């Protein structure tokens with residue numbers, strides 16, 4: 500069945516209604532060497548919201564603050580109908596150790612800065628952006644809860660953190676009556692599926708909606724790269740696209756191109772674009788609430804929104820799953836073995852909780 504941007508989904512263990520595709524605003528601004536100038540970014544925003552899209556993703560430091568500033572400007576006039584998500588923890592001022600990190604001083608200063616840049620008096624969803632491996636979790640949770648009580652933040656969430664820490668945080672938040680984490684934002688796509696080991700099952704168990712970022716592996720799953728691009732390493736730097744960044748990040752590899760080939764085959768069978776198939780794979784995963792789409796141009800965004808209409812057959816899903824499958828490793832392999840199942844269930848068939 501075709502979805503639409505106004506077929507809203509509930510975000511994790513909350514009543515917040517969000518579109519099934521979020522709009523990534525990391526392309527608002529060109530300070531990172533790729534992205535959209537202001538007028539193009541405005542078109543991306545208008546195209547997305549014009550179809551009922553309400554879930555927009557940014558971060559305090561995206562494109563040096565341009566992303567939040569543009570988003571705030573575009574959202575003016577219709578602020579209330581949007582779910583604006585932003586993030587804290589990345590360093591805002593080089594050389595100032597407290598201008599980044601997960602601690603209370605960084606949290607409060609970053610939120611004040613985001614409120615100013617966005618030109619709003621509240622943030623709908625605030626993510627901890629990157630785990631800093633130093634701040635006690637109680638300090639983070641209590642600080643987040645204080646911001647919620649002050650009305651500056653409505654919901655809190657987390658990104659780029661180990662599963663065991665997130666589940667510990669959620670348990671502490673529950674026991675103390677602090678605001679729970681309602682979303683987990685992770686890199687998740689047909690090329691990067693590590694989240695299937697622990698992060699995604701943890702999120703389902705603990706009530707966090709899964710919000711995948713880089714759903715097209717930085718553009719690799721659109722099928723626009725070839726094996727030649729693996730060697731033409733730096734030719735693209737400064738051309739306004741993500742190519743050199745994808746190479747530097749290790750996203751553009753022989754393995755990812757082989758997965759993109761399978762996506763292209765399925766796309767050809769459906770008469771759809773590879774980008775739509777790559778996104779449809781994430782979108783139809785029952786654990787996923789809303790992939791965050793990245794688009795630099797209105798044409799890319801229109802293409803990506805077409806994923807809402809794509810129905811994959813069971814056979815096509817199985818081929819896509821097989822192309823990027825990972826070894827889940829211990830203890831998942833032993834827990835799935837017949838021997839262990841027999842020991843724990845007495846040989847009865849018991850369906851896992853969904």
Ligand SMILES: NC(=O)c1ccc[n+]([C@@H]2O[C@H](COP(=O)([O-])OP(=O)(O)OC[C@H]3O[C@@H](n4cnc5c(N)ncnc54)[C@H](OP(=O)(O)O)[C@@H]3O)[C@@H](O)[C@H]2O)c1
Pocket residue numbers: 522523524525526533534556557628658659684685711712713714715716717718719721723739740741742774791792793794795798799800802803
């Ligand atoms: N929490 C985090 O740490 C984190 C990290 C990364 C991203 N994010 C969020 O997730 C959003 C999306 O991430 P992402 O930008 O990595 O997503 P992505 O969709 O994997 O990659 C986006 C890039 O793919 C290319 N692309 C997208 N659609 C295309 C199409 N239809 N045809 C051809 N090329 C296409 C464009 O590359 P070119 O520019 O080369 O054309 C675009 O810049 C970001 O905006 C941000 O909000 C969060």
